[in-house]
Amino acid sequence: MAVNYIYPDYEVVRNNDKCINCRVCEKQCANDAHEYLADMDKMAADDAKCVNCHRCVALCLTRALKIVKSGNTYRENANWNDKSMNELYRQASSGGVLLSSMGNPEPYPVYFDKILINASQVTNPSIDPLREPMETRVTLGAKPQIVERDEKGRIKNNLPPQLKLSMPVMFSAMSYGSISYNAHESLARAAEELDILYNTGEGGLHEDFYRYGKNTIVQVASGRFGVHPGYLEAGAAIEIKMGQGAKPGIGGHLPGSKIVGDISRTRMIPEGSDAISPAPHHDIYSIEDLRQLVYSLKTVTGFQKPVIVKIAAVHNVAVIASGIARSGADVIALDGFRGGTGAAPARIRDNVGIPIEPALASVDKRLRDEGIRDRVSIVASGSIRSSADIVKAVALGADAVYIGTAALLALGCHLCRSCHTGKCNWGIATQIPELTKRLNPDIGYARLVNLLTAWEHEIKEMMGGMGINSIEALKGNRLMLRGIGLNEKELEVLGIKHAGE
Numbered sequence: 001m002a003v004n005y006i007y008p009d010y011e012v013v014r015n016n017d018k019c020i021n022c023r024v025c026e027k028q029c030a031n032d033a034h035e036y037l038a039d040m041d042k043m044a045a046d047d048a049k050c051v052n053c054h055r056c057v058a059l060c061l062t063r064a065l066k067i068v069k070s071g072n073t074y075r076e077n078a079n080w081n082d083k084s085m086n087e088l089y090r091q092a093s094s095g096g097v098l099l100s101s102m103g104n105p106e107p108y109p110v111y112f113d114k115i116l117i118n119a120s121q122v123t124n125p126s127i128d129p130l131r132e133p134m135e136t137r138v139t140l141g142a143k144p145q146i147v148e149r150d151e152k153g154r155i156k157n158n159l160p161p162q163l164k165l166s167m168p169v170m171f172s173a174m175s176y177g178s179i180s181y182n183a184h185e186s187l188a189r190a191a192e193e194l195d196i197l198y199n200t201g202e203g204g205l206h207e208d209f210y211r212y213g214k215n216t217i218v219q220v221a222s223g224r225f226g227v228h229p230g231y232l233e234a235g236a237a238i239e240i241k242m243g244q245g246a247k248p249g250i251g252g253h254l255p256g257s258k259i260v261g262d263i264s265r266t267r268m269i270p271e272g273s274d275a276i277s278p279a280p281h282h283d284i285y286s287i288e289d290l291r292q293l294v295y296s297l298k299t300v301t302g303f304q305k306p307v308i309v310k311i312a313a314v315h316n317v318a319v320i321a322s323g324i325a326r327s328g329a330d331v332i333a334l335d336g337f338r339g340g341t342g343a344a345p346a347r348i349r350d351n352v353g354i355p356i357e358p359a360l361a362s363v364d365k366r367l368r369d370e371g372i373r374d375r376v377s378i379v380a381s382g383s384i385r386s387s388a389d390i391v392k393a394v395a396l397g398a399d400a401v402y403i404g405t406a407a408l409l410a411l412g413c414h415l416c417r418s419c420h421t422g423k424c425n426w427g428i429a430t431q432i433p434e435l436t437k438r439l440n441p442d443i444g445y446a447r448l449v450n451l452l453t454a455w456e457h458e459i460k461e462m463m464g465g466m467g468i469n470s471i472e473a474l475k476g477n478r479l480m481l482r483g484i485g486l487n488e489k490e491l492e493v494l495g496i497k498h499a500g501e
């Protein structure tokens with residue numbers, strides 16, 4: 001008999017006094033963890049199949065279920081812990097790369113949690129956002145370096161195309177294919193209602209969503225899936241994806257089993273074929289090459305669409321951003337290593353890249369030092385979890401942020417990190433019809449609107465507390481931040497003082 005070295009991570013605990021054998025849990029679990037034992041007239045569970053998505057817990061009518069972390073433990077030590085031993089056993093069994101989803105879960109410092117926000121007291125009084133105007137609108141895009149006048153002395157309008165947002169937040173790139181039609185519809189409708197933007201990701205734009213074009217960023221990634229002139233024209237901006245925080249330096253892979261029906265048509269590839277995005281763009285090996293693609297996309301859209309270049313936050317990110325700013329791009333999107341994804345090799349996700357906070361601060365500083373900060377806007381992403389993270393990101397130099405995982409949580413995601421299996425019990429990261437219908441876009445869209453309405457109010461309250469009445473006045477305003485428990489070098493990179501200073 002083969003020995004099973006791997007213990008389940010979670011245990012399904014059922015209170016048999018409360019369980020009424022309604023079998024809802026059995027129907028709801030796409031991983032087949034629950035089973036009705038007819039001969040014993042009772043429910044049972046296979047712990048090994050549970051990914052702790054909480055679907056059954058949330059829908060159990062009598063609250064008979066809970067999922068707990070497995071009590072099983074290896075004889076671990078500080079070097080070989082449960083996780084490293086489990087991963088080794090899995091690879092020794094499978095011979096394969098460890099796959100996972102969502103962002104880096106490792107206990108690296110979360111700098112947002114070590115940064116505190118200022119508040120006015122006696123001088124520079126605070127502002128009451130309910131009674132006084134508070135500007136959360138932002139515009140993204142290159143700003144003119146100089147004021148030009150015509151022969152009559154009138155100011156010439158030489159402003160390149162701008163993206164207007166009602167608040168400094170957008171929904172980050174998530175492709176149709178990696179997430180469901182209903183998830184995309186929820187994002188598109190919420191973006192329209194909130195007057196912000198959502199992002200197609202690299203999967204093309206479903207024909208039903210062309211009507212949300214003015215609230216859409218269309219992405220061009222290395223696989224060029226679904227890219228054609230009509231697609232480029234459809235959005236308010238075009239994003240070139242050079243990299244992604246969750247998997248810097250590698251490409252993407254959507255298995256052929258997910259390339260069905262509308263997804264195959266939208267991506268413009270045959271049904272059943274694997275959608276492989278190469279690690280590099282095969283026509284970009286230098287900033288000059290990038291510049292050519294930026295100008296090709298601008299030319300094809302009549303210089304009416306801002307171009308965003310998205311990169312992963314890596315060691316020399318400030319230098320790379322400086323090159324991008326000179327490439328003609330209008331916006332740089334920086335994605336830190338806690339950013340989510342539908343599928344990534346776990347080793348890459350957990351060990352490659354850097355957090356968004358130092359990346360953002362160093363890019364903003366470098367562009368200011370070089371006198372080119374106004375040439376581009378900066379969008380920060382990679383686990384923005386709350387309105388406080390947004391305020392801190394803006395004060396560290398961001399013009400706006402992208403949210404991905406937070407938006408999915410609003411849609412019902414429970415961070416079970418099994419998007420790569422395609423069996424999302426919450427109807428988000430799946431294309432299985434019985435599962436996708438679990439996400440009602442009417443509810444999904446309303447929950448996204450609720451979340452960002454609440455965040456916008458909180459942003460105004462925090463800005464008011466600082467005596468600041470516009471996002472523009474907060475941008476790069478590091479005096480409003482203090483570090484707590486950070487060393488000298490960390491404070492220097494972030495460009496902030498320590499609490500008490």
Ligand code: SF4
Pocket residue numbers: 012028029030031032033034049050051052053054055056057067425
């Ligand atoms: S995978 Fe989800 S639905 Fe299935 S048993 Fe675990 S928590 Fe319940």
Ligand code: SF4
Pocket residue numbers: 053101102408412413414415416417418419420423424425426427428429
């Ligand atoms: S999207 Fe679905 S599969 Fe992915 S982490 Fe969230 S609940 Fe799990």
